[in-house]
Amino acid sequence: MKRMMIAGSLPRRGWLVLLLLVGLAAALPALALDLQQAKSQGLVGETASGYVAPVTGASPEVQALVEHVNRQRRAEYQRIARANDIAVADVEALAGKRAIERTPPGQYVNVDGRWRRK
Amino acid sequence: MKRIYGAGLVLALGAGLWACTPTVRVEAPTEPITINLNVRIDHEIRVRVDRELDELFSEDSDLF
Numbered sequence: 001m002k003r004m005m006i007a008g009s010l011p012r013r014g015w016l017v018l019l020l021l022v023g024l025a026a027a028l029p030a031l032a033l034d035l036q037q038a039k040s041q042g043l044v045g046e047t048a049s050g051y052v053a054p055v056t057g058a059s060p061e062v063q064a065l066v067e068h069v070n071r072q073r074r075a076e077y078q079r080i081a082r083a084n085d086i087a088v089a090d091v092e093a094l095a096g097k098r099a100i101e102r103t104p105p106g107q108y109v110n111v112d113g114r115w116r117r118k
Numbered sequence: 119m120k121r122i123y124g125a126g127l128v129l130a131l132g133a134g135l136w137a138c139t140p141t142v143r144v145e146a147p148t149e150p151i152t153i154n155l156n157v158r159i160d161h162e163i164r165v166r167v168d169r170e171l172d173e174l175f176s177e178d179s180d181l182f
Binding site for chain 2: 034035069072073076080083084085086090091093095096097098099100102109111116
């Protein structure tokens with residue numbers, strides 16, 4: 001059993017693996033930001049379409065978050081639409097209204113194409 | 119001694135002025151947020167869908 005090497009005495013392979021992992025981590029926008037945080041920071045908000053959107057200039061991190069959330073929501077809306085035999089567009093519209101209603105004051109919502117603070 | 123009088127005078131004048139100026143706050147009246155729904159579905163289905171959506175938008179959901 002080879003003795004574990006640490007820090008400066010890492011075998012070359014170890015360093016390469018480490019570099020590779022760091023490189024990967026830097027390349028992927030991390031989902032360290034969650035939706036609630038993004039909302040309370042005014043970075044994203046609910047829209048009448050039933051999906052979330054960035055309020056202003058979206059960083060890659062915010063964009064990744066928005067895409068991630070919306071993708072999951074779309075799947076849920078499709079499931080609900082199928083289960084109730086109605087159009088997805090109808091579910092989306094109902095969801096948008098509900099999401100905006102449930103948005104706490106101070107956060108941003110987009111209604112009629114306009115961002116406003118609730 | 120004169121310096122204390124001077125400072126006191128300035129303070130008194132300042133306090134007097136501050137008490138006289140009315141605070142005027144201009145706030146734009148916020149119209150209520152209205153969403154015009156154009157969804158035509160049975161009431162029963164609407165109720166059911168609203169309930170399902172409420173679950174989706176509950177406080178412990180990571181989708182809201």
